Amino acid sequence: EPEVTQTPSHQVTQMGQEVILRCVPISNHLYFYWYRQILGQKVEFLVSFYNNEISEKSEIFDDQFSVERPDGSNFTLKIRSTKLEDSAMYFCASSEWAYNEQFFGPGTRLTVL
Amino acid sequence: GNSVTQMEGPVTLSEEAFLTINCTYTATGYPSLFWYVQYPGEGLQLLLKATKADDKGSNKGFEATYRKETTSFHLEKGSVQVSDSAVYFCALSGGGSGGSNYKLTFGKGTLLTVNP
Numbered sequence: 684e685p686e687v688t689q690t691p692s693h694q695v696t697q698m699g700q701e702v703i704l705r706c707v708p709i710s711n712h713l714y715f716y717w718y719r720q721i722l723g724q725k726v727e728f729l730v731s732f733y734n735n736e737i738s739e740k741s742e743i744f745d746d747q748f749s750v751e752r753p754d755g756s757n758f759t760l761k762i763r764s765t766k767l768e769d770s771a772m773y774f775c776a777s778s779e780w781a782y783n784e785q786f787f788g789p790g791t792r793l794t795v796l
Numbered sequence: 797g798n799s800v801t802q803m804e805g806p807v808t809l810s811e812e813a814f815l816t817i818n819c820t821y822t823a824t825g826y827p828s829l830f831w832y833v834q835y836p837g838e839g840l841q842l843l844l845k846a847t848k849a850d851d852k853g854s855n856k857g858f859e860a861t862y863r864k865e866t867t868s869f870h871l872e873k874g875s876v877q878v879s880d881s882a883v884y885f886c887a888l889s890g891g892g893s894g895g896s897n898y899k900l901t902f903g904k905g906t907l908l909t910v911n912p
Contacts, residue, residue: 687839714898716899716900718900718902724904725902725903725904725905726840726885726887726900726902726905727902728899728900728901731898731899739899741899774839774840776840778898781898782828782889782890782898784842784845785842785900786842787832787839787840787841788839789837789838789839790839
């Protein structure tokens with residue numbers, strides 16, 4: 684069964700460093716998403732992406748964040764200068780179309796020291 | 797904006813007990829409602845969904861009915877198993893005033909532990 688994959692499973696970085704989290708969505712899906720979950724808190728929407736551009740972003744998704752689909756399979760989230768409060772589990776998701784079921788990856792745990 | 801309020805956990809039950817996890821929502825219009833489950837060490841998996849009022853979503857013995865009059869989508873299972881131990885998230889999408897409303901808005905999650 685097709686699934687969303689994410690790498691790495693755990694990333695440890697120093698404050699101020701850039702990180703890139705990678706996702707491979709399901710191949711025939713057109714919509715891609717990033718969510719994050721700070722430990723003990725809600726899963727929060729960050730950004731959605733369609734047709735090579737951002738279709739919606741939350742207030743969390745500030746200038747430090749960017750997303751890209753560099754090729755036909757990967758979907759990346761970049762954080763330019765990490766802060767301690769960026770420590771969270773980051774989930775990638777994809778859906779075939781806008782209102783279809785979103786399929787989630789296993790997540791990348793980001794730890795900022 | 798949209799919001800989801802979910803019963804605080806953790807919930808601890810014995811095997812074969814009845815489960816209810818309460819979920820209420822705030823949204824304009826007609827959102828779609830979901831329950832997602834997260835097993836230890838895994839990502840979020842869709843458990844069930846309902847897209848319009850009075851719809852009942854069901855899967856793996858779990859059920860939830862979309863109640864517009866009470867803005868609720870409570871999750872129930874008649875007889876839980878140890879393997880049901882996980883975190884359960886209520887979520888909604890759509891139902892806003894327009895624009896791109898297919899993002900998911902989640903509740904805080906409820907940790908369920910089922911003991912043998």
